[in-house]
Amino acid sequence: MAPILGVILAGGLSRRMGGGDKPLRLLAGRTLLDRVVERFAPQCGLGVLLNANGDPTRFAGFPGPIVPDGVPDHPGPLAGILAALDHAAVHHPSATHVASVTGDAPFLPLDLVDRLRAGLSGAPIAMASSAGREHFTVALWAVSLRDDLRASLVGRGERRVGAFLRRHGAAAVDWATDPVDPFLNVNTPEDLAIAEDRLKVS
Incomplete structure (x- = not known):
């Protein structure tokens, strides 16, 4: 399969975290976004995008393009995925697939892209x-x-x-949760505290 383009979804409004940019919250002295990039970017041969709306300068230092939603009124994650698919079609015409993750999941598996690719089994989408x-x-x-x-x-x-x-028959690929659920995402201040504890055993 052709190299994969990655997208980190950070276009949400973070209401449960009190607003602001959730991926820029600190976990043990490093932003959630830094931790996601560290684990995810090496898996994406075509690099990574950040889907984020508003002033892109607040993400200075991100190692790839900042791509906003192309659909107005914050319609949710599907808008960010569409923006990434459109970017791939224009800038990476050889790309067949885009991998998406959220900007608040600091324990992503290091084999995420390879296992999702293997799990497609003819489906157009594989999800974790x-x-x-x-x-x-x-x-x-x-x-x-x-x-x-x-x-x-x-x-x-x-x-x-x-x-x-569901409409496209997405295939599910399962991961173990011992010692840490690799898809733990930080939605609330309480989740941030849980993630701090998980760092000690991951």
Whole structure:
């Protein structure tokens, strides 16, 4: 398979964290985003994008392009995925797939992209799962989905990631959660405290 382009989704409003840029919150002295980049970027042969809205200068030092939603009114993660698929089609025409992760998951597996790629089994999307839970935004997406995804978002107003995945028969790839769930994401101050504890055993 052709090299993968990665996208880190950071376009949300972070309401449960009290607003602001959740990926810039500190975990043991380093931002969540730095930790995600460290684990995810080496897996992406075509580099990584950051999907974020607003002033891009607040992410100075990010090692790739900052790509905002191309759909207005913050329609959610699907808009960020569409922005990444569009970027891949224009700037990396040889790319067949884009891998997505969230900017608040500091324990991502180091074999994430390889295992998702192996798990496609003919499906256009493979998504991660752990402990009986599917992680809709940690996934590998065929670039060929972009027109249908745009029609879903713009034409039908569909914002539910799970519904889009189901319609396209997404394959689930499961990871163990011992000693740490690799898809623990930091949504609240309480989650940040949990992540601090998990660092001690990861």
